[in-house]
Structures are given as C-alpha cells and as structure tokens.
Amino acid sequence: MKSTSKSMINNLIALICGLAFGAGLTVAQMVEPKKVLNFLDIFGQWDASLAFVMGGGLIIYTLGYQLLIKRMIKPILNNSFALPVKNEVDKKLVIGAGIFGIGWGVVGICPGPALANLSTGNEKILVFILVMFVGMSTAKKIN
Amino acid sequence: MTDFTPFSALIGGLIIGFSALALLILNGKIAGISGIFAQVFDKYPIRSSWQVFFILGVIIGPLLVMPIGFSLPQQIDLSWPAIIVGAFLVGFGSRYGSGCTSGHGICGIGRFSIRSIYATLIFMSSAIVTVFFIRHIFGAF
Numbered sequence: 582m583k584s585t586s587k588s589m590i591n592n593l594i595a596l597i598c599g600l601a602f603g604a605g606l607t608v609a610q611m612v613e614p615k616k617v618l619n620f621l622d623i624f625g626q627w628d629a630s631l632a633f634v635m636g637g638g639l640i641i642y643t644l645g646y647q648l649l650i651k652r653m654i655k656p657i658l659n660n661s662f663a664l665p666v667k668n669e670v671d672k673k674l675v676i677g678a679g680i681f682g683i684g685w686g687v688v689g690i691c692p693g694p695a696l697a698n699l700s701t702g703n704e705k706i707l708v709f710i711l712v713m714f715v716g717m718s719t720a721k722k723i724n
Numbered sequence: 725m726t727d728f729t730p731f732s733a734l735i736g737g738l739i740i741g742f743s744a745l746a747l748l749i750l751n752g753k754i755a756g757i758s759g760i761f762a763q764v765f766d767k768y769p770i771r772s773s774w775q776v777f778f779i780l781g782v783i784i785g786p787l788l789v790m791p792i793g794f795s796l797p798q799q800i801d802l803s804w805p806a807i808i809v810g811a812f813l814v815g816f817g818s819r820y821g822s823g824c825t826s827g828h829g830i831c832g833i834g835r836f837s838i839r840s841i842y843a844t845l846i847f848m849s850s851a852i853v854t855v856f857f858i859r860h861i862f863g864a865f
Contacts, residue, residue: 588774594750595774599781600788601743602755602826607786607794609736610729614800619726621855628726630733635829637737638744642834645745656752663753664835665822670842677821678828682847684813686854687806691825692818693757695811696782698796705800709811716815717762724820 590658603697609634612697617689677720684716744830747778756827757782758818817847 610616611634619628655661685691690698690709698706744755751774764775786796802810818824821843823832828847832840858864 591751592774592777595747595753595778596781598743598747598751598755599778599783600785601739601746601781602757602778603782603785604789605736605739605743605785606782607736607789607796608739609733610794611736612786613726613797614802615797616726618855621851622859623852624856625859626725628728630726630729633730633733634737634740637734637739638741638830639737639834641738641741642745642830643836645741645749646834647836650748653749656748656750658750659752661752662748665754665832665837665839667822667839670839674821674839674843675846677817677819678843678846679817679821679850680813681817681821681824682850683854684810684815684817685825685847686851687813687858688802688810690810691757691814692761693782693824693826695814696757696761696779697786698800699783700787701796701798703797703800705802705804705807708804709807712808712811713815714761714765716812716817717758717819718765718815719812720816720819721762 587658594658602693606694606697609637612694614689614694617685617691617694621686621689740826741830744826744834748831754827754831756823756831758815758824759822759827762819821847 606612609631611631616628617631619626620631650662688709692713695706695709695713699710747753747755753774760775760778764773764779786794800807814824823840823843828840828843833844
C-alpha cells in the first residue's frame with residue numbers, strides 16, 4: 582500500500598473511532614457536568630452511574646488488549662504500535678494527576694466531554710477548551 | 725440530584741471501550757483525548773493528521789445519537805471562575821501527568837500500566853476530595 586493511501590485509511594479510522602467515542606460519551610451522559618460532579622460526590626448525593634462507564638470501557642479494552650493485541654506484532658493498518666514506554670511512577674505523574682483531579686472536581690468536565698460539548702456552541706464550553714489549551718501549553722513549557 | 729442510569733452508562737462505556745480498542749488494533753494508537761488534543765497543536769504549521777480527524781470525530785459524534793434521544797446539556801450551571809480555574813487545572817494536570825480519564829483510566833489500566841493505575845487512583849481521589857470541600861465544607865452548590 583502506498584503511504585499516502587495508508588495514512589488516508591488511518592485518518593478515516595481515526596475519524597470513525599472519534600465519532601464512536603463522542604457518541605459513547607453522550608450515551609453515557611458523561612457530557613453532563615452535574616452528573617460527573619454527583620458521581621464524585623460520594624459523601625453527598627452520590628450518583629454511581631459513571632462507574633459503569635469506566636467499567637464498560639475497561640471490560641472491552643482490557644480483554645481486547647490482553648487477549649488480542651499482546652499477541653500482535655503490529656496493528657492491522659499501521660507499521661507499529663505507539664505505546665508509552667515509561668514505566669516508573671515519577672513526581673510529574675503524581676503532581677499532574679493530582680492537579681488534573683482537582684480541576685475535574687471543580688468543574689466535572691474532562692477533555693473528552695469538553696470537546697463532545699463543543700457543538701452546542703455554549704460559550705462556557707468554548708472558554709473551557711481555550712483555557713484548557715493554555716493549561717496544556719503551560720505544562721509543556723515548564724516540562 | 726441526577727438519576728441513577730447504570731444501563732445507558734454501561735452502553736456508553738462499552739462504545740467508548742470498542743472505539744479505543746479499534747484505534748489501537750487498527751492504527752496502533754492510544755485513545756487518550758488530552759494527549760491527542762495537545763498533539764493537534766504540537767505540530768506547526770498545523771497539518772491534517774490522524775489526531776485532527778479523531779478530535780473532529782469526538783466533536784461530531786454526539787450529533788449521531790441525538791436522533792435516538794440522547795442530548796448534550798443545554799446549559800452549564802457552573803460559575804465563570806469555576807470554569808476558568810477548572811479548565812486551567814484540567815489542561816495543566818492532564819499534560820503534566822501524561823494523561824486524563826481516557827488515556828490513563830481506560831487505555832492505561834487496560835494495559836495494566838502501573839503509571840496509569842497510580843494516576844487514576846490519584847486523580848479520582850483528588851477529584852472526590854475537591855468535590856467534598858466545595859460542596860460540604862464551603863457549601864457551594
């Protein structure tokens with residue numbers, strides 16, 4: 582296969598996977614910040630629904646990875662798997678995850694649901710995505 | 725109050741799992757939204773890459789399930805300061821900690837990555853503590 586037509590197929594797959602991802606977030610109602618905040622409010626009006634989102638995602642991904650992908654040398658439509666190589670739990674991971682969690686607890690919006698909400702044109706979502714990008718750029722700078 | 729909706733949550737989760745798995749089996753890529761979103765802008769000048777297509781999909785995907793009765797929130801009941809502070813921390817933390825709910829929480833744990841297991845436990849805990857402080861100590865919303 583020529584590399585251009587190959588990357589076109591990879592782009593099409595990425596688009597389809599993205600569509601499914603956005604649809605899944607919507608079906609799961611993870612796009613509703615109230616729902617997410619109530620999921621995190623285990624000492625208050627706890628809504629455990631979103632545990633089922635993670636559960637459902639993990640069942641499929643874990644089975645698929647452990648039973649299928651581990652036995653594959655390369656992905657079906659690409660030359661190699663792009664997997665993280667780092668193994669050790671370092672200070673950056675701990676601090677970053679801690680800060681991410683605080684932000685998530687303040688708003689109940691993580692990057693996927695923010696993007697999935699973009700089509701509503703809600704100005705709070707637009708500002709969220711812009712400021713989120715500023716936060717990402719800042720993290721990259723002090724890296 | 726929000727209703728307990730385990731069934732739709734599970735279906736949504738399964739769809740997300742299949743999407744992330746397909747991206748790895750077919751293209752060999754990890755479906756971590758924060759990383760993919762950041763990579764769209766890492767490349768300068770911005771050119772069309774698989775990351776752009778994936779993000780476009782996430783944005784358009786919700787429209788596909790609207791005809792069957794699912795919807796996006798019409799209103800976000802969060803104050804502007806909360807939006808701005810939350811967004812910065814979410815952006816900064818997800819990049820500094822190499823991932824968010826999707827990359828660490830689904831893809832990383834699914835690969836039994838020790839880093840992702842730690843990251844997920846940490847951000848779940850810090851999020852729960854944050855909500856506890858905001859709602860039950862400061863008494864906001």
